[in-house]
Amino acid sequence: MSEALATLREDEGAVVILDQTRLPGARQFCRLSTLEQAAEAIRVMRVRGAPLIGATAAYGVALGLAEEGGDTRLDHVLATLGATRPTAVNLHWALDRMAAVLRPLPAASRRAVAWTEARAIAAEDAAANGAIGVHGLALLQEIHARNLALPGAGHSPTHDIDCVNVMTHCNAGWLATVAHGTALAPVYAAREAGLPLHVWVSETRPRNQGLLTAWELDQAGAPHTVIADNAAGLLLMQGRVDCVIVGADRIAANGDTANKVGTYLKALAARAHGVPFYVAAPLSTIDFACFTGGDIPIEERDGNELGHGLVPVANPAFDVTPAALITAIITERGVCRPDQLASLQP
Numbered sequence: 001m002s003e004a005l006a007t008l009r010e011d012e013g014a015v016v017i018l019d020q021t022r023l024p025g026a027r028q029f030c031r032l033s034t035l036e037q038a039a040e041a042i043r044v045m046r047v048r049g050a051p052l053i054g055a056t057a058a059y060g061v062a063l064g065l066a067e068e069g070g071d072t073r074l075d076h077v078l079a080t081l082g083a084t085r086p087t088a089v090n091l092h093w094a095l096d097r098m099a100a101v102l103r104p105l106p107a108a109s110r111r112a113v114a115w116t117e118a119r120a121i122a123a124e125d126a127a128a129n130g131a132i133g134v135h136g137l138a139l140l141q142e143i144h145a146r147n148l149a150l151p152g153a154g155h156s157p158t159h160d161i162d163c164v165n166v167m168t169h170c171n172a173g174w175l176a177t178v179a180h181g182t183a184l185a186p187v188y189a190a191r192e193a194g195l196p197l198h199v200w201v202s203e204t205r206p207r208n209q210g211l212l213t214a215w216e217l218d219q220a221g222a223p224h225t226v227i228a229d230n231a232a233g234l235l236l237m238q239g240r241v242d243c244v245i246v247g248a249d250r251i252a253a254n255g256d257t258a259n260k261v262g263t264y265l266k267a268l269a270a271r272a273h274g275v276p277f278y279v280a281a282p283l284s285t286i287d288f289a290c291f292t293g294g295d296i297p298i299e300e301r302d303g304n305e306l307g308h309g310l311v312p313v314a315n316p317a318f319d320v321t322p323a324a325l326i327t328a329i330i331t332e333r334g335v336c337r338p339d340q341l342a343s344l345q346p
C-alpha cells in the first residue's frame with residue numbers, strides 16, 4: 001500500500017489522517033494538531049476501526065501534552081479521548097498503555113515519550129495485522145485445496161469452485177487499521193500469493209462501511225461484489241460462500257465478540273449452512289478483563305445516522321457474536337478456537 005493511501009501519519013508534531021467520512025467519493029486528508037481535533041476525528045468517525053482508533057488515541061495523547069504534561073492535564077487528555085467511543089477496546093487499551101508509560105515520568109518529559117509510545121503502538125499494529133494476513137492466508141489455502149478436491153469441482157451451478165468466496169461485513173481493511181487490515185489482511189495476502197478469490201461485501205447499514213471495503217478492494221484490483229446486508233443469508237444458503245471473515249471491536253475472554261451490528265446475523269446464517277465463521281483481530285482487541293460478551297459496552301450512535309430525524313430509531317453500532325458461533329479467531333500469534341484465548345493472555 002503506498003504512503004499516499006496511509007490512514008494515519010506523523011507530520012511535524014501533528015498527525016495527518018485520511019478522512020474516512022469523505023470516502024469513497026473523495027480522498028481527503030485532515031491534519032490533527034490538538035487533543036480536541038483528535039477526539040472529534042474519532043467521535044465522528046473520520047478515523048474508524050478498532051486498531052486505528054487505538055493508534056489515533058495514542059497520538060491524541062501526544063498532541064494533548066503539547067503545552068504541558070502535568071498530572072491534571074494528563075488526566076484530562078485521557079478522559080477526553082476515553083469518552084469518544086465505548087466499544088472498541090483498542091482505544092481504551094492504548095490509553096491505558098500510554099498512562100502506564102507516562103504517569104511515572106516527570107511532566108517535562110511526557111510529551112516526547114508520548115510521541116515515541118504512540119509511534120510504537122502504530123508500528124505494532126501494522127506488524128500484527130501483517131501476521132494476521134499470513135495466518136489467514138493458510139486458512140484460505142486450505143479452503144481452496146478442499147474445494148478443488150470436491151467431486152465436480154469447477155462445475156458448480158452457482159459459482160466458480162476454483163475461486164475462494166469470502167464474505168465480510170463492515171470494513172476491517174487497511175482503512176480500519178494502521179496498515180494491512182484485519183479481516184481483509186488474509187484477502188490481500190491471498191492476492192499476493194496468487195490465490196483466486198472473490199469477496200462478498202456487505203454494505204453494512206447505516207454507515208455503509210462496506211463501501212469503504214469495496215473502495216479498498218477496487219484499489220487493490222481484488223474481485224468483489226457489494227450486497228445488501230439482508231442478502232447474506234441467501235448467498236450462504238446457496239453455497240456461494242466458502243467462509244466469512246470479519247473484524248472485531250472487542251473480544252471477551254470467553255471469545256464472545258463485539259463487531260459491527262449485523263455480524264451476529266451473519267454468524268447465525270453461516271452456522272445454519274455449515275460455513276466457517278472467522279474473526280480476525282490483533283491481541284490488542286482481546287479484553288481479558290471482560291469475561292463475556294454481556295460485559296461489552298455497545299455504542300448507541302445518533303439516530304440521525306439512520307432515521308434522519310424523521311422517525312424514532314434505535315441505532316446500536318455493534319452486536320455480540322457468541323463464541324459458540326465462531327469457528328476460530330485469527331490473531332498475529334496464530335489461529336485459535338475461542339475457548340483457547342487464555343493461552344494468548346499476556
Ligand SMILES: CSC[C@H]1O[C@H](OP(=O)(O)O)[C@H](O)[C@@H]1O
Nearest residue numbers: 048049050170172176247259260
Ligand atoms: C479492524 S476493526 C474494524 C471494525 O471496526 C468497525 O467499527 P466502526 O466502523 O464503527 O469503527 C467495525 O466493527 C469493524 O469490524
